[in-house]
Amino acid sequence: MIAENTQTQMRKGILEYCVLSIISRGEIYASDIIAELRAAKLLVVEGTLYPLLTRLKNNGLLSYNWVESTSGPPRKYYALTEDGKGILSQLDQTWQELAYAVGVSQKGAES
Structure with missing residues (x-):
């Protein structure tokens, strides 16, 4: 049960x-x-997903474009804004730092 909560x-x-x-x-x-x-x-x-996309758009990280569909109603396509690209760059760095920290935690610090 604890592992499931942590995984979530x-x-x-x-x-x-x-x-x-x-x-x-x-x-x-x-x-x-x-x-x-x-x-x-x-x-x-x-x-x-949809609430997350709405929050990201409201925070200026995403934009969207309506595109006509041949098989139904128009579709909303999402893209990153310049702010979104900047945040993603920061998150890429954070991910690298976290991956390193987990690796060190699992294997121990290199001597």
Whole structure:
């Protein structure tokens, strides 16, 4: 039970970083973001992703563009703003520092 709670918290903690990383590769539709997160074993439902996308947009990290669809209503495609790219760069650095810290914790400091 404790391990499950910790795993859940760890996944929540990296979700924003992963979403920004996915969007950084180019404009993307929300369902494609969900598919990529699921492929990465970060199981996400729409009820989790859409509020996160809204918060990131409201914070100026994302923009979106409506694109007509041949198979239904228009689709909203997300992209990083310049601020979003800056935040992602900072998070990339933080991720490197955390990965190093975890590695040292697991193996011990190199002498």
